[in-house]
Amino acid sequence: MVVARGDLQQLLDALTAQGYQVLGPRVRDGAIQYDELSSLADLPIGWTDRQDGGFYRLEKRDDEALFGYVVGPSSWKRFLHPPTVTLWRSRRTEEGFELVESPQDPPKYAFFGVRPCELHAISIQDRVFLQGPYVDPIYRSRRAGIFVVAVNCGQAGGTCFCTSMGTGPRARKGFDLALTELLGPERHEFVVEVGSPAGAEILAQVAHRPATPEDRARVAEIEAETSRQMGRQMETAGLKELLYTNLEHPRWEEVASRCLTCANCTMVCPTCFCTTVEDVTDLTGQEAERRRLWDSCFTMEFSYMHGGSVRSSARSRYRQWMTHKLATWQDQFDVIGCVGCGRCITWCPVGIDITQEVAAIRGEPVT
Amino acid sequence: MPTRRQRPKLAVWKFASCDGCQLSLLDCEDELLAVADAVEIAYFPEATRAVVRGPYDVSLVEGSITTPHDAERIRQVRKASRFLVTIGACATAGGIQALRNFQDVEEFITLVYAQPQYIETLERSTPIAEHVFVDFELRGCPINKMQLLEVVNAYLNGRKPNIPTYSVCLECKRQGNLCVMVAHGTPCLGPVTQAGCGALCPAYDRGCYACFGPQDSPNTGSLAHWWQTRLDVPRDDLVRAFRGFNAYAEPFRKESEAHEQ
């Protein structure tokens, strides 16, 4: 189906009318971040992003594209797996203590503008939080009712490598509706693919026409063009074995000399899931609560056991991050833990690049 | 662990400092009554004239050691205290006055004072932990009052305080701040600085000034190299950046010295 630019607002309205809180990309403080959308005018219309290792800038485009950029620092993880939550509270009683349930009543989210790599990231977190022996009730309650409007990428960013990871630049599944923006001198339309009955129901409330073979051909062309623009690439063949047989490679020491162990990469990564808990009390010791916070394998405390930290060197921490993402993740969840979104490269304050590190361990010349 | 019936005696001591940190205790307006209920404020010249004789269960020590007299006094404080907590950059790193450590103090004295023979001072401003055993160090210039409450609270409840030693970046990202270094090219010390302030400066579009001192495994060299080569920060500015309130904390001291011409 095809929806004209002028009719796309109806999609947002239909979602709002169904009680969804619509979240999508907006310009905030000079970057594209996910936030509440009340109208299409809130989107970063006519903006694009320039990205490289440790570098991000917004720039004006010479058109009025609605989705002419890629991913920013925040990901949907912030909503499905929030950075801080209170797990429970308790109160001292005569006999001991009683638990006070922490209400988990998340809004019904519609994610508007989810990129193909991000759909994969969500499906990876689904495996982590929902499909293992221990289900995370917080993730489950937030994930359950979401409506996903995916957007196929019309251009790749400077740190993108989804084609290497097989996660983009076109969405194949995991969405209710998927949009491809068709933009030309005389045209501004969206090819819409329906991915679920809920998607069909919403689309029925939006003015649209059937897609022509020409429209479909254009979608395929956009996919091919975007695939050719990837700012980075990573060879994934035999990745697990490569890392398992190179645990003492001198490159780990080299990257450790640059790594700040600041944890930005894990915070922005849409698949990293680690958390820590803090127990807090009130001054009188009558009430206590347990909070859960995003944590990272880059902190010293992360590997603290009796007597000290197991991974006290930056070398062992960087190696943990990269081997978990690319190798042990496969043993654990049967999938690579990286979707090629490029966030860890862009948002590393010193531009450390996971694709370069893999290439270096493979012994390829590094540019 | 202190019993409920007898409130632990708390003392607040001041050495070379600006008073800002101990005032953050008074700044705990909403919580102050609860604190006063939970502990007996036995010695706190900034807030009350009443003095209760030692020994004290908890001593909060603000300020650095800069005179022979203070070097002796801190030993007395240690003797009178069961649990000694240093608060603020002066007490934990020597403070801004530790800038003297990089210069010749004698020269300052003769320049500044008309009668230098009356000035009795040490060559260096040093943190309390260089003089006596410290049970817990609470960082910051000034300290974060919520962290101070957390330390008192943890002590009262016999638990470990939740005072992380990792970088400011974790707080910054959890809060959803935009990274000013990556997105604006603003030099930020957050990656080498210990969390605790709630990433205050990046939240207001500024780089971190390292008020909370070095994080537990700071790579100052790599950050400085990036600033120089990518953000065009001149060497003088690099020296100044690492020579702030925590100039004498070892990783920062070494980094600033490395860039001194």
Ligand code: SF4
């Ligand atoms: S490892 Fe980096 S590129 Fe891969 S998914 Fe995480 S942030 Fe994106």
Ligand code: SF4
């Ligand atoms: S890479 Fe580190 S932070 Fe990310 S999931 Fe693995 S252990 Fe956790």
Ligand code: SF4
């Ligand atoms: S790789 Fe970069 S973002 Fe990650 S911890 Fe190291 S310096 Fe920080």
Ligand code: SF4
């Ligand atoms: S703004 Fe500073 S503290 Fe925040 S993530 Fe960036 S480097 Fe870290």
